[in-house]
Amino acid sequence: MTYFLQQGLNALQLGSIYALIALGYTMVYGILSMINFAHGDFFMVGAFICFVVVTFMGLPFVPAMILSIIGVSLLGVIVERAAYKPLRQAPRVSAIITALGVGIFLENFTLALSPYPKHIPAIIENTSWTFGGLTISSLQVIIILLSLALMTVLHFIVQHTRVGMAMRAISWDKNVVPLMGVPVNNVISITFAIGSGLGGAAGMMYGMAYPIIDPYMGIIVGWKAFIAAVVGGIGNIRGAVIGGYILGATEIMVAAFFPSTYRDFTAFSLLLILLIVRPYGIMGKPRPQKV
Amino acid sequence: MKARLWPIILIAAGFILSFAIPYFGLLDLYVQMILIYICINIILALSLNLINGYMGEFSVGHAGFMSAGAYISAIITVKCLSSASAAWLFPFAVIAGGVGAALLGLIVAIPSFRTRGDYLAIVTLAFNMIIKSVLENIDAVGGARGFLGMDKLTTLPVAFFWTLITIWVIRNFIYSNYGRGVLSIREDEIASDLMSVNTKQVKLLAFVISSFFAGVAGGLFAHLLQFINPRMFDIIKSTDILIMVYLGGIGSIAGSILGATVYTLLLEILRPLEIWRMVIMPLILIFLMLFRPRGIMGLKELTWFVPVLDRINSNRGVKGIRKWFS
Numbered sequence: 001m002t003y004f005l006q007q008g009l010n011a012l013q014l015g016s017i018y019a020l021i022a023l024g025y026t027m028v029y030g031i032l033s034m035i036n037f038a039h040g041d042f043f044m045v046g047a048f049i050c051f052v053v054v055t056f057m058g059l060p061f062v063p064a065m066i067l068s069i070i071g072v073s074l075l076g077v078i079v080e081r082a083a084y085k086p087l088r089q090a091p092r093v094s095a096i097i098t099a100l101g102v103g104i105f106l107e108n109f110t111l112a113l114s115p116y117p118k119h120i121p122a123i124i125e126n127t128s129w130t131f132g133g134l135t136i137s138s139l140q141v142i143i144i145l146l147s148l149a150l151m152t153v154l155h156f157i158v159q160h161t162r163v164g165m166a167m168r169a170i171s172w173d174k175n176v177v178p179l180m181g182v183p184v185n186n187v188i189s190i191t192f193a194i195g196s197g198l199g200g201a202a203g204m205m206y207g208m209a210y211p212i213i214d215p216y217m218g219i220i221v222g223w224k225a226f227i228a229a230v231v232g233g234i235g236n237i238r239g240a241v242i243g244g245y246i247l248g249a250t251e252i253m254v255a256a257f258f259p260s261t262y263r264d265f266t267a268f269s270l271l272l273i274l275l276i277v278r279p280y281g282i283m284g285k286p287r288p289q290k291v
Numbered sequence: 292m293k294a295r296l297w298p299i300i301l302i303a304a305g306f307i308l309s310f311a312i313p314y315f316g317l318l319d320l321y322v323q324m325i326l327i328y329i330c331i332n333i334i335l336a337l338s339l340n341l342i343n344g345y346m347g348e349f350s351v352g353h354a355g356f357m358s359a360g361a362y363i364s365a366i367i368t369v370k371c372l373s374s375a376s377a378a379w380l381f382p383f384a385v386i387a388g389g390v391g392a393a394l395l396g397l398i399v400a401i402p403s404f405r406t407r408g409d410y411l412a413i414v415t416l417a418f419n420m421i422i423k424s425v426l427e428n429i430d431a432v433g434g435a436r437g438f439l440g441m442d443k444l445t446t447l448p449v450a451f452f453w454t455l456i457t458i459w460v461i462r463n464f465i466y467s468n469y470g471r472g473v474l475s476i477r478e479d480e481i482a483s484d485l486m487s488v489n490t491k492q493v494k495l496l497a498f499v500i501s502s503f504f505a506g507v508a509g510g511l512f513a514h515l516l517q518f519i520n521p522r523m524f525d526i527i528k529s530t531d532i533l534i535m536v537y538l539g540g541i542g543s544i545a546g547s548i549l550g551a552t553v554y555t556l557l558l559e560i561l562r563p564l565e566i567w568r569m570v571i572m573p574l575i576l577i578f579l580m581l582f583r584p585r586g587i588m589g590l591k592e593l594t595w596f597v598p599v600l601d602r603i604n605s606n607r608g609v610k611g612i613r614k615w616f617s
Contacts (some may be wrong), residue, residue: 035409083577090584093349097537098580100530101573108569115566223416223526230413261435265424268417272402275413279406 002133007256008249013140013209015248016147020202021225022232022240023154024195030171030235031191034092037099038079040222041106042196046072046203047213048110051120061123068204069197076196077189085185103218110215117214120207143205150201151241154194158237163190171235231271233284242282247271298595302455309451323447325559327515330450331508332551334457336535337544338504341461343533344541345470346497347477348403349412352419353505353532356392358524359422360506361513362432364388368514369440381444385453385510392506393499395422400498404491407480419529426521437520445515453511457504458596462544464500466598473497477542534576540586545593550586 021043028036049071053059059067083102087095128137158164166187169177178184206221207213228247232239247267254266280286312318312326335357342350367384368377377384395418402414427435464470472493475483484490513519531554539550557575561568583589 029409035412083581086581087584093343093537093541094580094584094586096349097534098577100534101576101580103573104530105570105573105577108566108573112566112570219526223420227413227417230409234409261424261428263424264420265428268421268424272414272417272421275406275410276402279410281410 003256005134007252009134009136009140010256011249011252012144012245013248014252015245016144017202017206017209017244018221018225018228018248019241019244020147020150020198020205021222022229022244023151023237024199025226025229026232026234026237026240027167027191027195029229030237031167031188032084032088033235034084034095035099035226036084036195037096037222037226038102038106039195039199040218040220040225041103042072042076042199042218043203043206043222043225044110044213044215044218045075045106046200047120047207047217048114048118048203048215049200050204050207051118051213054121054123055118064123065201065204068200072200072203073193073197076192076199080189080192085188103222107215107218114215117212120211120213122211123208139208143209146201146205150198154198154237157194163187167191227268227271231274231281233281236281236283239281239283246274246282305451305455306448309448313447324515325555327445327447327450327511329552329555330447330454331445331511331515332532332535332555333454333548334504334508334511335532336539336547336551337457337461338501338508339532340536340541340544340547341464341473341497341501343536344543344547345465345477346473346494349408350399350415350501351412351526351529351533352399352415352417353501354524354526354528355415355419355422356395356502356505357509357512357528358426358519358521359392359395359502360385360388360509361519361524362388362426362438362509363391363506364510365438365441365513365519366432368442368444369438374442377442378444381449381514385507388510389503389506392509393503396498396502396505397495399502400495403494403498416526416529419524419526423521423525426524433520435521437518439518441514441517443514443517445511450511450515453507457507458544458548460500461504462596465544466601469493469496537586538576538579540588540590542590543586543588543592544596545591546586546588549588553587 021039024039024042025036028034028039046068049068050064053064053067079102083098084095087098124139124142126137126139128135130136156164158167166177166182167190169180169182170184170187174184203218206217224247225244228243229240230243231246232241232243234240250267250270251263255263258266275281278284313323318326335353338356339350339353342348364384364387367387368381372380372384399415399418403411406414426432432438465473469492472483472488472490475486475488476490476493480490509524535550535554536547537550538554539548540546557572558568561571564571579587
């Protein structure tokens, strides 16, 4: 039982990271109907910014975190303006291919700058508490609580601010909203900034939890988070969070009770079955098809 | 008449060249290897184009089919055949790999009856990861360490021959009755259903043909490299194939050929840049997409690939395609 609870805690930790990345996918999709395949690499850049500021500037946890978030947000906005905006009227697939290109560029640019995997030094003192056999480390607590805090902030922004209202309006109807005087381009940029920033935060937390980072780490984690977003119902913010935690829990539990090489196989098979039962994701609503 | 003669002359010349180049050593081995790679990539791009370009689905797990073909054909030539007979029976091993991949395509096609778009993308993506994970767990084929022992059976004539077969089959399929069904699914699935297109059958067929040729490409690939491991067929490989298809222009055979050729060549030309190669390459891709969002061919088809009877009406379908793109 303790073992199970212990693994549950690990699942919460991994699930939080997946959920944060999945939020970035889902926000961009909700507003642009576009899958930002470079998002996994934004996550990787977040981890590397954290590495740079911690190793070379010796910054403590909070400034490093803020710098990671700001850096990745800026990257997201620049990529959106330079690579995605000119293609907004083009076929959807061109934007997807451009996104794949941006992803490959980011991976290999980072690789060219740092050819070897890097190790992020521990920046927070890792104390652990034991409650009746259950060990909780301070890192786990920080990751889980911080993710929940970021999600709450996101919820507040989307539901209770003018920008959030504009986002919801654009995802509701892209053609009418600009006529109402909503500055669509600015709102899209802000969406990208927030989504990428969450990805950057996730990258940093991932780098602290699993300290070896390399330029290709964003690919698999990114695709998995994308799967989490779709399982939750892509475009749906609550769905992304739920999907992230489901994926995290499946992965950890499979690895805990079966040989760990079965992890990906079982996790993805379960997700496939889930999608066959609910083809539009957990929180997604089936859109009526019109002729 | 003239228009019909030229392709035949070109095919014959291609065949003669493909035999002559290795026989007389006209080009060095490195260039020959690149030519074979181009052939394999053309097969891959064409087969993916059938699903993503002509049928308008978004399949992102094509390397999964490729790995099935690679492993099955490699197991046949290494474990079931002696080295001497393997050389003669290699085409059958490749076909067996293709059939194995096609069976998997059948399984992936079934979810496509219910879902489209991003959800089908997930199904194919998960399929790719599942098959990689399965291969890593089977110790008999080397698990994560990989599988080796194949002879180098993929030569230039073999690769060229399979490329021709692929072009021929896919071109004939596209302009057959079923192929028009595939196009109608892309334009509007419900409408084509109402017009009594058997959408399930058409989807099944398209997936089976597409995965068959992906498996064939995998078989050729395995016997070119003489070593395969599951990591070669992961999502990065699938992304490569996607890029080739969209770079050339979807829904166009000439586009896929061009896309695969340009992409493979560019990667080789940029090789002197070493580590910066894969930095420059995506930049070129991004700029190409910004200036030609529909790929190099941009929906156009080379007249050679259009059957004579369809050439007269060649503008007929274009309006519908434009509608789908906007």
